[in-house]
Amino acid sequence: MMKKRWVTIVLVALITGLGFTSYSQANNYPTKPIEIVVPYTAGSSMDVMARVIADEATKYLGQPMFVTNKAGASGIIAGADIINSKADGYKTVVLTNAFFGTTVKTQKMPYDPGDIVPIGNCMQYKxxxxxxxxxxxxxxxxxxxxxxxxxxxxxxxxxxxxxxxxxxxxxxxxxxxxxxxxxxxxxxxxxxxxxxxxxxxxxxxxxxxxxxxxxxxxxxxxxxxxxxxxxxxxxxxxxxxxxxxxxxKMSVLIGLYAHKNTPKDAIKVLQDVLKKVCESEEYKKAIKKLGEEPRYGSADLIKKAILDSEEVGVPLLKEIGLYVPQK
The missing domain is CATH 3.40.190.10 (Periplasmic binding protein-like II)
Incomplete structure (x- = not known):
């Protein structure tokens, strides 16, 4: 009887310990540098914003953030890089709500834009x-x-x-x-x-x-x-x-996005850090100097902005002959 009880205690301890270890490992993110993919060339407004975020976020993450420029096709190439990479939280991309609301409606897409989801908003184009x-x-x-x-x-x-x-x-x-x-x-x-x-x-x-x-x-x-x-x-x-x-509804918001299968704990870390960065005076000063509007917002703000852009923009695209039906 005592032996069975001892075995039970050991098993419970092991299970609890394993659960604790798994939770700790999950919350060790990040353990290596995080990439921000920018769909435009170095020196563009979006590029400068991403570099400011990368510099400031490094202070909170304990790991470097770095920027890679993958310009072309109005963001579609940068989006493809996210789609074709491991969804582990170590690759993010900067995109606009207009990319999802209208840009992807002007050509046949090689992937589903819905596989890329917002983390948070950082800036608004004037x-x-x-x-x-x-x-x-x-x-x-x-x-x-x-x-x-x-x-x-x-x-x-x-x-x-x-x-x-x-x-x-x-x-x-x-x-x-x-x-x-x-x-x-x-x-x-x-x-x-x-x-x-x-x-x-x-x-x-x-x-x-x-x-x-x-x-x-x-x-x-x-x-x-x-x-x-x-x-x-x-x-x-x-x-x-x-x-x-x-x-x-045609406002253009610029935010940070990731693959939809990115672990939730990684998304949470990135959301928390992004909020701290975008609400800092250093970040706001840098974006204002750039000539754009600093505007932090949650993923929900971006989701609504995407729907608004689509609601108003798609009829216009159809009217001027630029709309391309998807599947």
Whole structure:
């Protein structure tokens, strides 16, 4: 009887010990460096953000974080790297909600984007509609009224039909009932030059390339494409404030993602560290210097943003002939 009891005690101790060991091992993560894959070249806004995160996160993780650039196909190549790698928490990727909401709807995908899940949000791209400061358009309504009174004369520039700033401008003009003339450019530098030179009345873009000219007083930003005002542009209204609620759903959020099969304990560690990093003054200062908006948010914020982007963006893609049905 005593022998049986002793055996039982030993077995219980072993089982408990094994359970404790397994739990401890799981919570030893990370035990080696963690990679952040960036879908754009070194020096891009997304790349700089990732490097700031990597530097700051290393302080909390006890292991280095490092950045690898895998540019091409608007993020699809970087996403494929995550899909084809071991889902162990040692490889993450920086992507936008727009990648999932619209980009993957413009071509046949070699993998299921749903296999990549958000960890947390880190930043928001500033986007808006710009005019020259010496123009008579002090507000968005001024510009739209001109367009209504002069059908087919409001020429506006963009640098890509399927990108978020362009689709958001299309959304505004369509709802306002304004007939416009699109002037495509090869890049943001050409868009800036065209607006400054008077070849177009307005231009839609990310804020970064236009920022120096806004700050110097040469250009004016009429509206920001966001669901909330930006910290360094407090006097510029958002689309929803001006009667265009769907503009807020086209906000572009940049976050950290991982393979959906990544262990939950690893995801939890990364979420906790990301929150600390993104809420630190060092991080916020670096992102503001970059010209973008620091914006931490949970995975739920990103999931909602993806659905919003898809809801508004897909009909626009279909209208302009860029939508590609999946399976």
């Amino acid at each position: 986007m808006g509609l710009f005019v020259r400061s010496d123009s008579p358009y002090k507000t968005l309504n001024d510009l739209l009224e001109y367009g209504k009174k002069n059908p087919g004369k409001l020429a506006w520039g963009h640098h890509g039909r399927g990108i978020s700033p362009t689709m958001t401008a299309m959304l505004i003009f369509k709802k306002a009932g304004v007939q416009t003339v699109e002037i495509p450019h090869k890049g943001s530098a050409e868009s800036v030059a065209s607006l400054l030179g008077g070849q177009v009345v307005a231009s839609t873009s990310n804020y970064g390339p236009f920022k120096p000219h806004v700050e110097s007083g040469k250009l004016r930003i009429l509206v920001v494409y966001s669901d909330q005002r930006f910290s360094d542009l407090p006097d510029v209204p958002t689309g929803p404030e001006l009667g265009f609620p769907d503009v807020g």
